[in-house]
Amino acid sequence: MKALVYLTWRSFVNNVKRAVKKPVSLILMIFLGVYMVYVAFLMGRLAMELRFDSVQGLVILISIWTIYVFLTNFIGYSSRKGVIFRPGHAHFVFPAPIGPKLILVYSAWMNYIMSVVVNLLFVLAGLTVFGVEPWRMVLFFAVGSVLELLLEGSLMVFLYTNESLPRGVLKGLCNAIKVFLAAVSLFFVWYFYQNGFTLETASAFFDWPGLQMVPVVGWNIAAYRLILLGADKLNVACSIFYVLTVAGMFFAAWRMKCEGEYFEDAAKFADDYAEMRRKKNSGEMVTGIGEKKKKFRRISGDYQASGAKAVFYRQLLEYKKERYFIFSKMTLLGLAVSLILAFALRENAAETGVPQMFMLGILAYMTLVFSGVAGKWESELKSPYLFLIPDTPFRKLWYATLMEHVKALVDGLLFCLPMGVMWKIPPILVVQAVLIYMVLQANKMYTKVVVQCIVGDFLGKTVQELLRLFIQMFLIGIGIAAAAAVGMLIDLNWVFPIILIYSMIVTMLIGALASIRFDSMEQID
Amino acid sequence: MLEIQELSKSYGKHLAVDRVSFFVPDGQVGILLGPNGAGKSTIIKSIAGLLRYQGRIGIQGISSRTLEAKKIFGYVPEIPAMFDALTVQEHIDYIRKAYGSSITDEEAHALLERFELEDKREKLGNELSKGMMQKVSICCALAIKPKVMLLDEPMVGLDPQAIKELKKVVLELRDQGVTVLISTHMLEMVEELWDVMFVMEKSHIIGSYRKADVGEKDLDDLFFEMTGGGES
Numbered sequence: 001m002k003a004l005v006y007l008t009w010r011s012f013v014n015n016v017k018r019a020v021k022k023p024v025s026l027i028l029m030i031f032l033g034v035y036m037v038y039v040a041f042l043m044g045r046l047a048m049e050l051r052f053d054s055v056q057g058l059v060i061l062i063s064i065w066t067i068y069v070f071l072t073n074f075i076g077y078s079s080r081k082g083v084i085f086r087p088g089h090a091h092f093v094f095p096a097p098i099g100p101k102l103i104l105v106y107s108a109w110m111n112y113i114m115s116v117v118v119n120l121l122f123v124l125a126g127l128t129v130f131g132v133e134p135w136r137m138v139l140f141f142a143v144g145s146v147l148e149l150l151l152e153g154s155l156m157v158f159l160y161t162n163e164s165l166p167r168g169v170l171k172g173l174c175n176a177i178k179v180f181l182a183a184v185s186l187f188f189v190w191y192f193y194q195n196g197f198t199l200e201t202a203s204a205f206f207d208w209p210g211l212q213m214v215p216v217v218g219w220n221i222a223a224y225r226l227i228l229l230g231a232d233k234l235n236v237a238c239s240i241f242y243v244l245t246v247a248g249m250f251f252a253a254w255r256m257k258c259e260g261e262y263f264e265d266a267a268k269f270a271d272d273y274a275e276m277r278r279k280k281n282s283g284e285m286v287t288g289i290g291e292k293k294k295k296f297r298r299i300s301g302d303y304q305a306s307g308a309k310a311v312f313y314r315q316l317l318e319y320k321k322e323r324y325f326i327f328s329k330m331t332l333l334g335l336a337v338s339l340i341l342a343f344a345l346r347e348n349a350a351e352t353g354v355p356q357m358f359m360l361g362i363l364a365y366m367t368l369v370f371s372g373v374a375g376k377w378e379s380e381l382k383s384p385y386l387f388l389i390p391d392t393p394f395r396k397l398w399y400a401t402l403m404e405h406v407k408a409l410v411d412g413l414l415f416c417l418p419m420g421v422m423w424k425i426p427p428i429l430v431v432q433a434v435l436i437y438m439v440l441q442a443n444k445m446y447t448k449v450v451v452q453c454i455v456g457d458f459l460g461k462t463v464q465e466l467l468r469l470f471i472q473m474f475l476i477g478i479g480i481a482a483a484a485a486v487g488m489l490i491d492l493n494w495v496f497p498i499i500l501i502y503s504m505i506v507t508m509l510i511g512a513l514a515s516i517r518f519d520s521m522e523q524i525d
Numbered sequence: 526m527l528e529i530q531e532l533s534k535s536y537g538k539h540l541a542v543d544r545v546s547f548f549v550p551d552g553q554v555g556i557l558l559g560p561n562g563a564g565k566s567t568i569i570k571s572i573a574g575l576l577r578y579q580g581r582i583g584i585q586g587i588s589s590r591t592l593e594a595k596k597i598f599g600y601v602p603e604i605p606a607m608f609d610a611l612t613v614q615e616h617i618d619y620i621r622k623a624y625g626s627s628i629t630d631e632e633a634h635a636l637l638e639r640f641e642l643e644d645k646r647e648k649l650g651n652e653l654s655k656g657m658m659q660k661v662s663i664c665c666a667l668a669i670k671p672k673v674m675l676l677d678e679p680m681v682g683l684d685p686q687a688i689k690e691l692k693k694v695v696l697e698l699r700d701q702g703v704t705v706l707i708s709t710h711m712l713e714m715v716e717e718l719w720d721v722m723f724v725m726e727k728s729h730i731i732g733s734y735r736k737a738d739v740g741e742k743d744l745d746d747l748f749f750e751m752t753g754g755g756e757s
Contacts, residue, residue, distance in 0.1 A: 087606030
């Protein structure tokens with residue numbers, strides 16, 4: 001235990017020291033903190049506006065939170081993914097003479113802190129927004145931070161270390177819970193869409209006695225109702241069941257034999273988690289922890305290309321081997337967003353009389369604000385082979401990013417087409433919009449490279465991204481302002497061509513500047 | 526001593542280790558040899574308690590899963606994984622606390638000095654190169670003052686000076702009566718270290734030699750005699 005406390009404490013101290021040395025990350029953390037407070041304040045205002053600011057409203061929010069937390073914890077712990085382990089654990093902690101159960105319970109400290117923080121937020125909200133008496137909130141905090149954590153810890157030990165429960169049964173149970181959660185969420189949406197989101201409709205839903213009778217999670221809610229709303233027969237009985245369950249679970253977890261068989265899953269999770277973080281930090285698309293190994297198609301054939309052109313053909317070959325060629329989950333997501341926007345904004349777009357401008361605005365927003373995922377060209381820059389190819393930096397830049405332009409063209413088409421059709425925009429404008437999308441994406445890519453050249457990795461990804469956004473908005477903004485002026489003063493039909501031609505010129509200039517990055521692998525650290 | 530009895534391990538349908546048994550006596554250096562994918566790392570990870578397995582693993586006669594056995598067992602994995610936010614010195618201090626090790630400050634400093642880490646004591650885990658991590662990993666395992674030491678491809682990433690030092694350390698451990706098991710496929714690196722060797726192929730141990738029985742015969746020759754390769 002002493003060693004684990006030491007490990008956590010020293011890591012914390014060193015991380016704080018590091019954050020202080022890097023003022024940018026510290027400023028970002030402070031900014032994030034202030035933003036969270038602002039969001040909490042807004043939520044409070046929203047609760048008041050919806051006339052949700054009573055004890056009944058708080059009970060509803062706590063009930064929703066309890067259901068989701070309990071069920072998602074169950075999924076996480078039963079698939080042995082709910083506790084974050086690092087590769088360092090597999091090296092230094094698992095082989096050490098520390099009880100495996102202790103390692104597990106201790107390593108989940110972040111989960112406990114999260115629970116305590118959320119409980120504290122509920123207490124603050126209870127006292128300030130919902131007008132609950134202080135003694136009730138103190139009691140709520142005690143139950144939430146003691147009984148609930150005891151239950152969580154026991155459940156964790158029970159599911160992580162239990163070797164007798166067949167894996168198949170647990171997996172089936174997890175899938176059932178996922179389906180249940182999705183169904184409940186959909187039902188919530190449907191119910192409140194039909195009846196409106198008011199205290200009365202929510203109360204009618206959560207006051208249903210059956211909810212408190214649901215084993216464990218329902219009993220937990222009953223305990224909170226007992227504290228916050230006062231005693232009735234049902235919540236007293238269910239609260240007793242809850243206390244007995246926590247005691248029983250704790251005793252079972254305490255007695256459970258554990259020799260560390262979960263280390264195998266935990267070590268695998270640690271590697272998967274580290275890989276996920278690495279991918280995320282380098283801007284690659286991440287859909288979860290422990291993604292399955294990609295399967296590639298077998299492709300026969302050859303390609304003739306020399307110099308930097310070979311990079312393009314190699315990328316093309318790689319895409320041909322992918323199951324869905326250049327299409328990915330992001331393509332589907334883009335299409336879905338476009339369909340939703342096209343449908344949801346159809347009336348607003350028609351009202352303005354210039355739906356094409358609506359589309360242009362959405363395109364510009366999507367391109368400028370969203371950072372997107374890293375493409376193949378970014379991994380090219382990490383490989384020394386690109387720099388060894390005997391060709392000019394500009395050709396290397398062009399061929400390393402050419403495939404991205406093709407992808408942007410297809411994505412642009414899929415994004416603009418639904419809006420073009422539903423909003424009845426002339427085809428020539430849709431084509432121009434697709435081209436603008438492609439050029440703006442290229443502009444974003446090259447500006448990213450230029451920013452990397454200017455600041456290197458010194459200021460981190462977030463600052464790089466903010467700087468990219470600022471430069472791109474400034475440069476493209478000039479063109480957009482000019483086009484808007486011409487549109488208003490002369491003819492609206494000039495807006496699209498001006499933006500397209502201006503963006504192309506700016507993008508070519510930035511591209512020429514960005515090609516420096518393709519000259520040498522060495523960058524500012 | 527290190528005792529492996531009927532050890533089997535499967536990953537799904539793939540049987541990585543099939544009823545393997547071997548024994549390394551006190552004060553001897555065992556070498557686990559074999560081509561890639563033979564099952565060496567699976568055995569090593571099973572001994573370190575990182576995998577589920579069937580069979581029995583004994584460290585000084587105690588089941589390797591018990592805390593008593595873990596207390597006297599040092600492990601150097603193939604790929605070292607440091608804690609990002611812990612310095613080199615803090616890694617050693619953690620080991621000292623976790624194992625209740627009797628290593629003194631002077632001994633710890635001497636150990637770091639021996640592996641040219643003295644000036645890196647305040648470096649964080651994520652500031653170290655692969656070779657330095659490997660050296661820290663070795664120092665941490667030695668800081669336990671183990672009775673049984675397990676080294677998985679320990680020479681990979683080390684500079685020539687560190688390799689020389691590690692070889693000396695292994696021989697010193699042997700002289701102190703410590704049981705050492707080294708898994709490797711760099712035969713020339715362990716030529717002068719081994720007392721007993723085990724050759725693995727396709728999840729099985731296909732044979733073993735004791736140095737006392739083969740005299741001055743080359744490790745290379747013995748290995749290829751058994752595996753049937755090595756002809757060019």
